[in-house]
Amino acid sequence: MSGPLLKLEGLHVRFSAARGIRSLLAGREKQTFDAVAGVSLEIEPGECLAIVGESGSGKTTLARAINGLTPIAEGKAWISGEPLHDKPDWTAVRRQTAMMFQDPVGSLSPRMTVRNLILEPFRIHGIAIGEPERKARKLLAAAGLSQEFLDRYPHQLSGGQARRVGVARALALDPALLLADEPTAGLDVSVQGEILTLLNKLRGELGLAILIITHNLNIIRHVADRIGVMYLGRLIETGPVEEVFANPAHPYTRALLAANPEPDPDARLTRIALKGEVPSLLARPKGCEFHPRCPWAHEDCATRAPDLASVSGARRKARCLHPFPDFECRSEAAGGK
Amino acid sequence: MKAALDIRDLSVDYHTRAGRLHALRNVDLLVPDGEVVGLVGESGCGKSTLISAVLRLLAENAEVPGGEIVLDGTDLLSLSDAEMRLRRGRDVSVVFQDPMTGLNPVLTIGRQMIDIQHREALSRAARRERAVDMLARVRIPDPASRMDSYPHELSGGMRQRVAIAMALMMNPKLLIADEPTTALDATLEVQIIELLQELQGEIGCAILFISHHLGVIAELCQRVVVMYAGSAVEEGGVRDIFHAPAHPYTKALLDCDPGRIRERRQTLPSIPGSLPDLTAPPPGCIFADRCTKADAGCGATQPPRIDTAPGHWATCHFAEAMR
Numbered sequence: 001m002s003g004p005l006l007k008l009e010g011l012h013v014r015f016s017a018a019r020g021i022r023s024l025l026a027g028r029e030k031q032t033f034d035a036v037a038g039v040s041l042e043i044e045p046g047e048c049l050a051i052v053g054e055s056g057s058g059k060t061t062l063a064r065a066i067n068g069l070t071p072i073a074e075g076k077a078w079i080s081g082e083p084l085h086d087k088p089d090w091t092a093v094r095r096q097t098a099m100m101f102q103d104p105v106g107s108l109s110p111r112m113t114v115r116n117l118i119l120e121p122f123r124i125h126g127i128a129i130g131e132p133e134r135k136a137r138k139l140l141a142a143a144g145l146s147q148e149f150l151d152r153y154p155h156q157l158s159g160g161q162a163r164r165v166g167v168a169r170a171l172a173l174d175p176a177l178l179l180a181d182e183p184t185a186g187l188d189v190s191v192q193g194e195i196l197t198l199l200n201k202l203r204g205e206l207g208l209a210i211l212i213i214t215h216n217l218n219i220i221r222h223v224a225d226r227i228g229v230m231y232l233g234r235l236i237e238t239g240p241v242e243e244v245f246a247n248p249a250h251p252y253t254r255a256l257l258a259a260n261p262e263p264d265p266d267a268r269l270t271r272i273a274l275k276g277e278v279p280s281l282l283a284r285p286k287g288c289e290f291h292p293r294c295p296w297a298h299e300d301c302a303t304r305a306p307d308l309a310s311v312s313g314a315r316r317k318a319r320c321l322h323p324f325p326d327f328e329c330r331s332e333a334a335g336g337k
Numbered sequence: 338m339k340a341a342l343d344i345r346d347l348s349v350d351y352h353t354r355a356g357r358l359h360a361l362r363n364v365d366l367l368v369p370d371g372e373v374v375g376l377v378g379e380s381g382c383g384k385s386t387l388i389s390a391v392l393r394l395l396a397e398n399a400e401v402p403g404g405e406i407v408l409d410g411t412d413l414l415s416l417s418d419a420e421m422r423l424r425r426g427r428d429v430s431v432v433f434q435d436p437m438t439g440l441n442p443v444l445t446i447g448r449q450m451i452d453i454q455h456r457e458a459l460s461r462a463a464r465r466e467r468a469v470d471m472l473a474r475v476r477i478p479d480p481a482s483r484m485d486s487y488p489h490e491l492s493g494g495m496r497q498r499v500a501i502a503m504a505l506m507m508n509p510k511l512l513i514a515d516e517p518t519t520a521l522d523a524t525l526e527v528q529i530i531e532l533l534q535e536l537q538g539e540i541g542c543a544i545l546f547i548s549h550h551l552g553v554i555a556e557l558c559q560r561v562v563v564m565y566a567g568s569a570v571e572e573g574g575v576r577d578i579f580h581a582p583a584h585p586y587t588k589a590l591l592d593c594d595p596g597r598i599r600e601r602r603q604t605l606p607s608i609p610g611s612l613p614d615l616t617a618p619p620p621g622c623i624f625a626d627r628c629t630k631a632d633a634g635c636g637a638t639q640p641p642r643i644d645t646a647p648g649h650w651a652t653c654h655f656a657e658a659m660r
Contacts, residue, residue: 028478054522055493055517158611159380188379189549190593200603215522218596220606243603260525261530261552265575274524277492 004042005080005176005209006066006097011039011064012074013058013233017282025101033281035061038075038135039234040308048210049205050220050241052256053230056278059213060102062230063179067099080176095125098170100180104162104187107155114140114165115150121172143168144198160191167198170302180204184219196223217260221245229253232281232289235308239316247325249311250317251294288321299320340407340513342368342391342429343542347404349386349395356616360386362623364404364569365427365642366562373537373544374559375575377551377590381612383563384547388513391429393421409510426453434516436496439503440488445486446472446499447573453503474539477534494525498532505540506645514546517593518553521617530557551594553600555579566612566623572651583643583651583659585628622653628656 013036036058043049051059064070068090077084081094101107108117118136122129129135137147143164154162163183170178182290183199184192196219202208212224220227220241225245229252231236231319237250248254255272274293279285285292291301308319349361368374379385389395393413408429413421416630428607430632433439434657441449450468457464460491465484472480475498488496497517504512518526530553537544538609554561554575561578563571563586571584582588589608591597598605613619619626625635635654643656653659 037477054524187591189551189595190379191610192595193607196595197604197607204603216595217523218594222595222598222602258521259527261527261550261556263551263555263579263591263594265555265579266557270529277494337541 003081005045005047006041006043006211007078008039008041008066008075009077010075011036011062011065011072011077013061014073030055031282035233035281036065037237039230039233040075041228041235043113043177043209043211046203046207047226048199048211048212048224048337050212050214050224050227052217052220053225054215054256054278056281057230058233059215059230059301060181061233063181063211063213066177067094067097067179069099086260091125094176094255095331097179098173098175100170100178101165102181102185103155104159104166105154108162108165110154112153113150114145114152114154114157114253117165118168118172119323121169121194125173127173132179139168139172142171142202149273155254158191159187160194163187163191163195164198165206167202169212171202171206171279174206175208177211179211180212181213182215183212184214184216185265199223229256232279232284234289234319235317235320236302237317238292238308243316249316249323249325250290250320251296252323253318255295280288290320296322339370341370341372341409341452341600342366342369343405343407344391345405345407347387347390347406348402349383349390350400350402351396352398353402353616356446358616358619359567360399361390361567362617362618364564364567366569366572367560368543368545369560370543371541372560373533373546373558375554376545376564377548377549377554377559377561377608378564379549379590380435382567383567384515384564384643386567387564388431388466390512392425392431393418421544423456425446426509427456429513430507430509431513431515432497432500432504432517434519436493436500436520437488437537439500440496441476442488445485445487446491449540450484450499450503451507453506456507462531468502471502471506472499474536475499475501484530492526493521497521497525497529501529501536505536505542508540509542512544514544517546518550519548520524521610526553533557551579551591552596566618567615568652570653571649571651573646573651577646577649581645581649581660583645583649583656584624584653585630585655585659586624586660630659 009116012034014032014034017033039062053059060072065072072085082088115136118139119132136150147165147298183195200223224241227241228235231252237253248257255274258272272295276293286308287303288301291297304321306319306321308317311318311323344364344366347364351360363554376384388596419473443494447468451464454464469480474484477483477498490510518529526637546558560574561575562569565586582591593606608627621638622640623632640652640654642650642652645652645656
């Protein structure tokens with residue numbers, strides 16, 4: 001296959017704001033907002049990209065748009081060269097893009113056994129399998145569960161086991177891309193490692209590309225090659241994981257990394273205090289959308305909107321008028337760090 | 338050392354269809370006056386049962402076969418229901434994980450903050466003033482007008498700050514914080530931790546801080562208690578626990594934390610196996626079947642509490658050798 005596995009160009013996902021009775025009576029215009037506001041990215045076959053960002057930054061909506069679970073309002077998207085923005089056959093698309101949902105137990109039907117849950121994708125896609133029992137066992141083994149789980153129901157599974165069943169279901173149809181929405185959320189620390197090891201193993205064995213959506217920065221460096229940081233529905237920084245962690249270019253990335261408490265009582269962190277709360281998507285700030293919270297904002301940040309532009313080499317991009325590191329001296333002087 | 342909360346030898350059983358489930362077994366836990374103690378443990382370790390026991394809000398099918406819960410000199414288990422009711426919210430209060438479940442969605446913040454002062458001999462205006470003052474102390478912008486807001490009109494971080502304001506309103510001796518930052522994003526989590534540190538300094542209450550996030554525990558707490566499957570397995574100062582853990586479970590837990598592994602790894606550590614069946618706990622050490630150090634003796638006899646340093650103990654036969 002030539003070219004990227006997944007390509008997004010200026011992708012928008014739009015939702016309409018709920019209308020209250022008051023605005024209905026006043027006959028006000030229906031308000032809409034863009035949960036994903038122009039995301040462009042590429043994922044190569046076998047590559048792992050992590051999308052990070054806080055609640056409401058549009059991470060999950062982005063994954064759902066790739067899988068056709070929410071409509072694409074604007075922009076273009078291709079998977080293996082097939083356009084997704086032009087009424088594709090989503091059933092066919094979903095054979096290639098498997099989704100692991102955020103809630104491991106909630107995404108499994110409580111009335112189906114693990115065996116039926118694993119074989120369900122074949123039924124949905126009308127694929128005949130000669131020996132379903134063997135197939136179910138093979139998939140379960142690939143997800144690292146023993147055969148005794150085949151006859152269990154979701155409520156009899158722990159969070160980690162339910163997560164593994166989710167992996168087995170996602171793998172059923174040999175996808176090229178796995179969309180993993182918060183794969184470690186709600187799991188105990190001792191189980192998180194198991195799931196990450198499993199994802200790494202599947203990548204190695206099956207050449208699977210993975211889009212991981214998470215707000216847990218700690219897990220990213222162990223699974224992802226590249227990272228994309230989202231804020232208010234836009235990518236504000238992208239680049240190789242190690243480089244971004246070592247030297248973030250965007251002030252928000254810097255604050256996000258600094259906000260991650262170290263599991264060491266002697267670590268003294270240099271925190272970056274962000275002012276105020278995340279703005280509403282209905283009232284995006286003018287200029288750079290991060291400037292009201294940015295400790296390093298310049299005057300022009302309030303008026304000029306930055307693009308996602310290359311910084312320090314072609315592999316890294318940041319949406320900032322004054323990206324680090326050429327900015328460092330100023331922050332020291334201002335005592336901001 | 339005076340203790341705000343001293344739990345001694347506490348056991349809690351649940352009557353279930355599968356039999357008697359020993360949810361807590363002989364738990365000791367000490368929260369000294371004015372200190373922040375972290376309680377670490379994974380799902381099923383008995384954290385929630387412990388909180389319910391301290392508040393005396395255990396489920397119907399629970400039974401306390403033995404132990405004491407001494408809050409500020411009084412054994413809570415000896416109090417009548419009416420006496421206990423007077424203490425909840427005044428001597429001990431709680432901040433829960435999801436602030437939405439702790440706040441009433443159909444009443445304004447102000448109404449709820451005034452209501453919880455029902456025991457105070459104050460005028461309505463004075464109560465309102467106190468509520469506004471408390472909101473200001475948790476740094477809610479424009480507190481007077483926020484009094485008329487409903488919980489759904491606030492963001493998650495603001496809601497959690499309101500919950501903290503309500504919990505601290507009566508100057509409790511002990512604040513139980515049950516994963517107060519789990520539902521929040523990283524940058525808001527930091528704001529809440531800093532707020533708790535600051536308020537604790539001002540008000541001087543002791544805090545029992547429950548979390549599975551080791552980074553938060555390391556930053557906020559002076560002492561740490563580690564629980565596993567209904568037992569307290571190790572207790573000590575935060576440095577002892579993080580730098581010289583004396584129980585294999587504590588060590589395994591620390592080793593698993595992806596946040597402590599700096600270099601990229603294909604294979605990440607985990608703790609193989611699963612929790613023991615607490616309707617029939619093993620005769621020996623509760624962690625023995627998942628422990629890499631365990632020998633035949635561990636499966637047969639329960640390890641005693643071994644002091645490895647002043648104020649640091651672990652229930653492990655190898656506690657000395659671990660250090």
